[in-house]
Amino acid sequence: MASQLSLARFVQRAVRGVKRPQSRALSSLLVQSQPKLASLPHFPVIKILPTSQDDNEITAVLSMRALTRLLTMLENPSPGAGLAAPPENSCFSFTSIPGKGIGMIATTRISPGDLILSERPVLVLPQNLKASYGVDPHPVHEVWPLLSSNQREKIESLRNAFASRETLLVNPETWSKIGLISTNALNARLPVATENGKEDYAGIFPSIARCNHSPNAMYDFNPKTFSASLIATSPIEDAEEITITYIDPCLSQSARKALLLESYDFECECPACVSSDIASSDRRRMRISNFMDHLEVPSQKNEFKDDIIPYPNVALTHPSTTPSILRRVVYVADAIFRLIEEEGLHALIPSSPIYQVVERAAFASVLLGDKDVFDIWSRQASIYSRTARWMHNGKPLLSEDQWEQAFNDPEAYFATWGRNSDS
Structure with missing residues (x-):
């Protein structure tokens, strides 16, 4: 008592x-x-x-x-x-x-x-x-x-x-x-x-x-x-x-299998762990891991360094942000998403700084005035906003409804549409 x-x-x-x-x-x-x-x-x-x-x-x-x-x-x-x-x-x-x-x-x-x-x-x-x-x-x-x-x-x-x-x-x-x-x-x-x-x-x-x-x-x-x-x-x-996922999915296949066996007593048989080309899968996951490390610690050097110069220190809205830099932002987003698609690691996006890449690619396409590119990345950003509703630290730049409105008519929705285009 x-x-x-x-x-x-x-x-x-x-x-x-x-x-x-x-x-x-x-x-x-x-x-x-x-x-x-x-x-x-x-x-x-x-x-x-x-x-x-x-x-x-x-x-x-x-x-x-x-x-x-x-x-x-x-x-x-x-x-x-x-x-x-x-x-x-x-x-x-x-x-x-x-x-x-x-x-x-x-x-x-x-x-x-x-x-x-x-x-x-x-x-x-x-x-x-x-x-x-x-x-x-x-x-x-x-x-x-x-x-x-x-x-x-x-x-x-x-x-x-x-x-x-x-x-x-x-x-x-x-x-x-x-x-x-x-x-x-x-x-x-x-x-x-x-x-x-x-x-x-x-x-x-x-x-x-x-x-x-x-x-x-x-x-x-x-x-x-x-x-x-x-x-x-x-x-x-x-x-x-x-x-x-029970463990860091960006570990190598051998490290993942050993950790799962030690910690959870089972042999993983997911598609990634039984792939016929483990070496390629391991390289893709290492690139994803290196990319996330760079986003969290921008000064860190890694094999993706040349691809991620625009992240995260360049302000998209700065007058000196040229169309070539904006296209690089979109290029990097496309490169990292190809890796994520190949490895089926979509769960990494909302829980890591990669969601910033999604939103920045969408806004880069706004400044470029590129409707085709905007359609792709606004959809991805909308999925993150939908997910972020349930996350304790989710901070999307636009809500799912706002992205939907923008998708239907981006030129009317964004006052900055096409501001940094080549034309």
Whole structure:
């Protein structure tokens, strides 16, 4: 009881003076403290309670710093608010897939940028649990009794890639629980800075965890709603499996297969991993990776350097931006998209700086007054805008509706149409 009162006072202090009434409501209505963990004494265990039957009860082990940040930024007064894709509009089902276990299958055609589901985690823990090996009791062993029977049932129904492995570092019962978490946890990053960087957390999202590997969709965690959105990044046909990527898809084929076998205990048989021309695929993925590295760190040198001179330091609207530079912007966009199309890595676009390339190509075509080129890149930019609606940091320059209006009559929509053309 003393620890609960102590945490309650802490929560009150954390949200005192916060202008958002939602945060104050959350602190008084939804947060319940749990007994402290002997293995992580400075990480309070809290429960955020559901207010609807379709929502998950959350058990979270967070640092005081993370808890403070969470309470002052949450947008919704209840975990039941803000979740899209209710069950009656569900576009998927769970089905047993030979050799893969239970997977997520589309029950209708899903377009790129469509929200498949939005879900809150049942459990959130510090990501690096390996640092606790040898600690007795282990954090996972302590947390498990604090979970509700419903939470345990949801987690224990998932696949455990480590079930057949043995370790002397922890007892078998705890190892089984660690295996379930390691196999199914997804990044649940909170914007909490520390002296050593950022605190990383992982969450178990029971429905999204059913997605197998080989991406035609992506997930995005939003700390403001404490939920993850699953979003289509490629056309998904009725009865097609909905998948996400488990690892960096730009690694070489041998590195991907080794990492998937080590971390998830399966041999990947996606088209890229069984291709008859692995060397060419590896080169394409390396070029994509180098391109993204350059966009994030413009000074970095790589094999794509000559192709990406216009990115990202040249302002398209600057008077000195010549038609040749604008055409180079379009050329680079076309080059990187050919690589992405060949490798089927559309999921990279909204989650990386590549989306900037899409928008810049569209606006370069506006300044050039090139309708054919604009038709291509405005469509791609519209897909990103459609996807960005569900992303916590999505910042499209135009909305999907605005791109649609512009597509129909770009010369009337853009005052700058053809301003930098050769003619």
